[in-house]
Amino acid sequence: MLAGLLARVARGDREAFRRVCGELAGPVYGVIRQVLRDPAQSERVAQESLLEVWRTAPRFDPARGSAAAWVLALAHRRAVDRVRPRNPSSRRERRAAPHAGTGTGPQGAEVVEVTLDRVRVLRCLDALTEVQRESIKLAYYRGYSGPQVAALLGVTPGTVPTRIRDGLIRMRDSLEVTW
Amino acid sequence: MKLVRDEWHVLTGSYVVDALGSQEREGFERHLHHCVSCDAEVRGLRETAARLAMARSLPPPPGLQDRVLAATYRTRQLPPVVGDRPFPSRRLAARLAALLHRGPGLSWAA
Numbered sequence: 001m002l003a004g005l006l007a008r009v010a011r012g013d014r015e016a017f018r019r020v021c022g023e024l025a026g027p028v029y030g031v032i033r034q035v036l037r038d039p040a041q042s043e044r045v046a047q048e049s050l051l052e053v054w055r056t057a058p059r060f061d062p063a064r065g066s067a068a069a070w071v072l073a074l075a076h077r078r079a080v081d082r083v084r085p086r087n088p089s090s091r092r093e094r095r096a097a098p099h100a101g102t103g104t105g106p107q108g109a110e111v112v113e114v115t116l117d118r119v120r121v122l123r124c125l126d127a128l129t130e131v132q133r134e135s136i137k138l139a140y141y142r143g144y145s146g147p148q149v150a151a152l153l154g155v156t157p158g159t160v161p162t163r164i165r166d167g168l169i170r171m172r173d174s175l176e177v178t179w
Numbered sequence: 180m181k182l183v184r185d186e187w188h189v190l191t192g193s194y195v196v197d198a199l200g201s202q203e204r205e206g207f208e209r210h211l212h213h214c215v216s217c218d219a220e221v222r223g224l225r226e227t228a229a230r231l232a233m234a235r236s237l238p239p240p241p242g243l244q245d246r247v248l249a250a251t252y253r254t255r256q257l258p259p260v261v262g263d264r265p266f267p268s269r270r271l272a273a274r275l276a277a278l279l280h281r282g283p284g285l286s287w288a289a
Contacts, residue, residue: 056257118234165224169224
């Protein structure tokens with residue numbers, strides 16, 4: 001359904017874009033907030049990310065993955081580029097931000113939507129080994145690089161990619177994620 | 180970066196959680212273009228990472244979506260990627276242009 005909406009967005013359909021935003025603004029803002037913490041900065045980056053979805057929708061290829069995964073990967077990378085600004089892509093891809101609001105933060109933002117799926121995902125995360133779980137959380141939710149994760153966990157840097165990969169594969173299999 | 184196939188393969192997870200440094204990331208993306216198995220694994224792990232994001236969904240700040248929608252009116256969208264063969268082909272286009280400019284060498288009239 002989202003993929004069909006994105007195809008319409010690619011043709012400049014603003015109603016379809018409004019619906020895509022309705023579906024994904026929450027996860028986009030949530031994951032950016034996980035990485036950046038600062039509500040005002042998170043709001044700006046969320047706005048930029050959603051506008052980037054509008055701008056690059058014609059490049060979305062539904063054969064290569066779900067629309068949600070494409071949008072969330074884009075948003076996550078933008079957030080990480082803010083905390084690790086030496087990545088050249090952040091300089092190359094940075095665009096003028098749309099006007100941000102006063103940015104005092106959302107009301108009730110701390111009230112996390114509790115859904116069955118959320119519980120399931122977090123349970124899967126808990127079921128991993130400690131190093132797998134912490135590596136994934138530090139990298140994905142905190143925006144740390146592999147070597148930074150290794151330093152925080154006191155493990156050799158070479159082992160972190162394997163931990164992240166093994167952990168994600170276990171999650172993929174137990175959540176029965178297909179693509 | 181020069182890595183052998185197995186060394187790239189172990190980076191699929193780090194790539195989808197954006198844990199690679201910029202050089203590694205660029206090298207890995209080049210590798211993805213010609214490694215079917217890494218590409219397939221990245222797709223599945225990217226969907227999995229998306230579930231991690233969904234699990235952290237928060238109500239967006241009020242007005243966020245309206246501001247984004249307003250910004251679409253001043254933001255041009257990228258063109259879609261199409262094959263590098265122009266359509267109609269360059270040669271055909273040149274012939275048509277020549278015909279239109281000079282007129283046909285032979286009369287088409289019956």
